[in-house]
Amino acid sequence: MTPGLDELPRERTRLLDNLGWVRRNVGPVTPERSDALADHMNIRRGEVAEVVSFYSYLGQPVDVVRVCTGPVCDCLGGRALLERHPGAVEVPCIGHCDLAPAMLRGDEVVPAVTYSTNHGPSIDLLGPDEPREPPSLEPDRIVAELEASGLVGYGGAGFATWRKWEAVRKAPGPRVVIVNADEGEPGTIKDRYVMELRPHLLVEGIEVAMAFAEAEEAYVYLREEYATARERLGAALAARGLPVTIVTGAGSYVCGEETAMLESMEGRRGMPRLRPPFPAEAGYLGRPTLINNVETLAHIPAILRLGGAACPRTRLWSVSGAVARPGCYEASVDVTARQLIDDYAGGATEEIGAVVPGGAASGIIPPAALDAPLTREGLAPWGAGPGSAGVQVFPASYPVLRLVRETMRFFAEESCQKCTPCRIGTRALEHVLHELEHDRPAMPGWQLEEWLVAMEKGSICGLGQGAPVPLRGAMRHWPELFAPLLQTR
Amino acid sequence: MVEFTLDGARVSAPEGELLVHAAARHGTFIPTLCHDEKLDPYGGCRMCLVDLEGAPRPVPACAQRVREGMVVSTNGETGALRRTLTEMLLAEHLSPNPGGRPNELTDLAEELGAQAPFLLPDAAREPYEDRNRLMGYDPGACILCNRCVRYTQEVMQCSALVFEGRGAEARVVPTHGHSWLDTECELCGGCLSVCPTGAIHEQFLGGSPAGHERALRKTKTTCTFCGVGCQIDLNVDPETKRIVKVTSDPSYVSNEGNLCVKGRFAFNFVHHPDRLTRPLVRGDDGKLHPASWDEALSLAAAGMNGVKERHGAQSIGLLASARLTNEENYLLQKLARGVIGTNSIHSCEAT
Numbered sequence: 001m002t003p004g005l006d007e008l009p010r011e012r013t014r015l016l017d018n019l020g021w022v023r024r025n026v027g028p029v030t031p032e033r034s035d036a037l038a039d040h041m042n043i044r045r046g047e048v049a050e051v052v053s054f055y056s057y058l059g060q061p062v063d064v065v066r067v068c069t070g071p072v073c074d075c076l077g078g079r080a081l082l083e084r085h086p087g088a089v090e091v092p093c094i095g096h097c098d099l100a101p102a103m104l105r106g107d108e109v110v111p112a113v114t115y116s117t118n119h120g121p122s123i124d125l126l127g128p129d130e131p132r133e134p135p136s137l138e139p140d141r142i143v144a145e146l147e148a149s150g151l152v153g154y155g156g157a158g159f160a161t162w163r164k165w166e167a168v169r170k171a172p173g174p175r176v177v178i179v180n181a182d183e184g185e186p187g188t189i190k191d192r193y194v195m196e197l198r199p200h201l202l203v204e205g206i207e208v209a210m211a212f213a214e215a216e217e218a219y220v221y222l223r224e225e226y227a228t229a230r231e232r233l234g235a236a237l238a239a240r241g242l243p244v245t246i247v248t249g250a251g252s253y254v255c256g257e258e259t260a261m262l263e264s265m266e267g268r269r270g271m272p273r274l275r276p277p278f279p280a281e282a283g284y285l286g287r288p289t290l291i292n293n294v295e296t297l298a299h300i301p302a303i304l305r306l307g308g309a310a311c312p313r314t315r316l317w318s319v320s321g322a323v324a325r326p327g328c329y330e331a332s333v334d335v336t337a338r339q340l341i342d343d344y345a346g347g348a349t350e351e352i353g354a355v356v357p358g359g360a361a362s363g364i365i366p367p368a369a370l371d372a373p374l375t376r377e378g379l380a381p382w383g384a385g386p387g388s389a390g391v392q393v394f395p396a397s398y399p400v401l402r403l404v405r406e407t408m409r410f411f412a413e414e415s416c417q418k419c420t421p422c423r424i425g426t427r428a429l430e431h432v433l434h435e436l437e438h439d440r441p442a443m444p445g446w447q448l449e450e451w452l453v454a455m456e457k458g459s460i461c462g463l464g465q466g467a468p469v470p471l472r473g474a475m476r477h478w479p480e481l482f483a484p485l486l487q488t489r
Numbered sequence: 490m491v492e493f494t495l496d497g498a499r500v501s502a503p504e505g506e507l508l509v510h511a512a513a514r515h516g517t518f519i520p521t522l523c524h525d526e527k528l529d530p531y532g533g534c535r536m537c538l539v540d541l542e543g544a545p546r547p548v549p550a551c552a553q554r555v556r557e558g559m560v561v562s563t564n565g566e567t568g569a570l571r572r573t574l575t576e577m578l579l580a581e582h583l584s585p586n587p588g589g590r591p592n593e594l595t596d597l598a599e600e601l602g603a604q605a606p607f608l609l610p611d612a613a614r615e616p617y618e619d620r621n622r623l624m625g626y627d628p629g630a631c632i633l634c635n636r637c638v639r640y641t642q643e644v645m646q647c648s649a650l651v652f653e654g655r656g657a658e659a660r661v662v663p664t665h666g667h668s669w670l671d672t673e674c675e676l677c678g679g680c681l682s683v684c685p686t687g688a689i690h691e692q693f694l695g696g697s698p699a700g701h702e703r704a705l706r707k708t709k710t711t712c713t714f715c716g717v718g719c720q721i722d723l724n725v726d727p728e729t730k731r732i733v734k735v736t737s738d739p740s741y742v743s744n745e746g747n748l749c750v751k752g753r754f755a756f757n758f759v760h761h762p763d764r765l766t767r768p769l770v771r772g773d774d775g776k777l778h779p780a781s782w783d784e785a786l787s788l789a790a791a792g793m794n795g796v797k798e799r800h801g802a803q804s805i806g807l808l809a810s811a812r813l814t815n816e817e818n819y820l821l822q823k824l825a826r827g828v829i830g831t832n833s834i835h836s837c838e839a840t
Contacts, residue, residue, distance in 0.1 A: 031665040045672075457570065
């Protein structure tokens with residue numbers, strides 16, 4: 001029925017790849033095509049159908065027009081853009097917040113990418129990007145340098161990198177290295193910058209990780225929207241002749257959660273696993289797996305060359321929203337929002353109303369917090385955290401309730417539906433916020449608090465656990481908006 | 490065996506046993522909705538969250554295995570959590586009693602005093618109609634615990650139901666939204682037997698069985714359809730004295746609550762007017778007349794002896810019903826070989 005289908009690999013781990021192939025070479029994955037692939041791969045038809053329905057894009061044609069209505073794009077006119085393009089598909093953050101409101105016509109980014117960035121000491125996005133021999137150090141020494149550098153996971157969780165690396169070495173091989181390039185946190189574009197501007201630097205980091213873990217295979221799980229990154233990273237990997245496979249996602253935020261990513265790569269719905277075991281002990285196909293974010297790996301060559309203690313502690317900040325030069329900037333890990341806005345991003349274009357410091361679940365801070373260092377410690381008093389360093393600047397004209405509701409809508413749409421508190425909690429919070437926008441209390445404040453706690457304590461993964469954070473931030477800094485909830489018994 | 494602490498008491502359990510089962514044996518009932526002993530631990534509904542000393546957040550007792558020295562508390566903060574989770578599930582539980590099956594969610598809600606503060610605006614799912622006549626499905630009662638889907642995949646090894654979509658659009662539905670009849674489904678009804686809310690329920694030509702399952706009188710017996718000997722409960726309506734459904738309990742040894750389409754759904758013959766309840770012998774008038782067993786068996790024996798005398802034993806063959814047990818099949822082949830003298834015996838189970 002489908003020419004070429006017979007040639008596709010039959011391993012379950014290739015299901016997502018194969019589905020992407022069908023979408024690109026045959027057309028949107030219809031039930032008939034899904035069944036044909038299932039029969040070819042000897043997988044039950046229902047199990048393939050479940051996977052297809054989990055992702056946003058498999059049922060869409062390759063040239064579909066996608067308009068972003070993530071929080072930054074919504075603030076800067078995403079919905080008006082959507083209206084001007086009848087037939088376009090509304091999608092949450094597509095990782096081009098520097099171009100907000102952003103749109104994809106097939107793989108083509110509209111408006112075209114313009115890089116605005118700076119020289120930095122570690123990743124140096126403007127530096128020359130060439131293949132290089134990676135630094136070669138003993139594993140113990142690598143762990144020690146990583147510890148001295150203070151490097152943490154820059155995907156958002158902020159877990160100490162050296163601990164992860166040490167745990168993987170302790171587990172018996174064969175081991176696997178996976179690069180988390182599924183950058184999906186709204187407002188976060190830094191990994192795309194690394195892959196588009198410094199792909200060889202990332203490859204260097206991958207080589208170090210593979211040698212460290214004595215891994216014979218490695219994978220890059222890359223979000224589907226990053227076509228240019230796919231091309232440039234693919235070329236850089238080929239230049240070094242590495243056994244690294246790029247796995248292309250198909251539109252699912254939660255697949256950036258590492259255990260959901262493993263499920264996705266193994267050909268199932270991207271629903272997070274219960275932990276323990278952690279991926280370092282039993283990850284991809286049950287093997288010890290070292291999973292690191294793109295930026296995290298890209299810092300490693302400089303750390304090993306300069307020494308962990310001597311390497312300047314910088315990270316990549318994605319700055320978007322109401323600023324003159326939105327983009328990605330390398331700056332100190334303890335920079336303030338005001339410095340990023342004024343010294344790097346050309347200043348605010350409007351009076352600032354609120355800042356989201358590091359992605360959807362990092363909190364919301366008021367203008368009074370602009371001089372707080374964007375570190376875990378600096379933001380804790382403001383009920384926020386640096387997360388993925390996706391700094392989104394919202395003007396005072398953009399209502400805070402709308403910002404939080406849009407964020408909650410995003411979580412609700414992306415929730416994998418495995419666990420009750422996230423599955424229902426995110427939708428319920430969207431409803432509560434919608435009602436508040438109309439001055440109606442959907443539930444009493446004390447009960448809302450119980451629901452937030454249930455989400456924070458009861459959810460399986462960071463999506464549900466972190467979803468209450470922006471709401472809590474808004475309740476803390478703009479309590480007057482939530483007054484109706486407190487008036488109910 | 491390992492020793493651990495459960496709500497302050499030292500208890501023991503085989504190493505690796507699931508905490509929810511170990512606790513139950515020690516008299517501590519931890520509610521679950523998505524858990525089923527036949528299925529791999531899932532940990533989705535979160536109803537069984539308990540506090541585990543040293544763990545950063547509560548852990549699901551349905552997936553946590555007991556280990557030496559662990560300290561578990563089931564009655565701390567997690568009690569409040571359970572009520573909140575129940576409230577959440579009720580916020581989209583539009584249809585609490587679609588088919589008269591027990592509903593573990595509404596039972597739990599009653600016990601915990603949980604009520605939904607509102608119904609979610611997107612609670613309604615696409616209605617589902619199926620042209621099969623045995624199972625009904627009301628998506629408004631589904632809590633997406635995924636038990637039915639996992640049952641089809643893990644126990645039946647078939648592709649009948651899927652957990653489809655993401656976000657508010659997610660639903661459980663036969664593959665591609667087809668009828669069950671157009672999937673690999675064999676209508677065994679296992680999915681409905683594991684459904685905690687009765688979203689999937691028995692449905693017959695005349696609709697769902699009358700009355701709630703709890704009001705029916707259960708009589709345990711052995712299924713008569715084949716030699717496996719599945720243990721079943723005939724559910725009898727106490728007023729009409731008729732069997733209205735067949736259920737089976739996971740504790741029953743030979744079949745662990747699993748049934749096939751015949752065992753679960755094909756009981757209508759019991760009350761059918763055409764059912765043979767005593768032997769009939771065709772008379773000289775060409776019609777069938779009631780007879781005693783002795784009469785009927787003697788006649789059959791005489792007939793067969795006649796054939797044997799006229800044409801030899803090899804002219805006789807015996808075909809055993811699929812309903813016979815092993816022991817009955819054994820006796821029948823003794824009859825064939827030892828008494829009649831033929832090797833021509835076969836069971837219709839061997840297709």
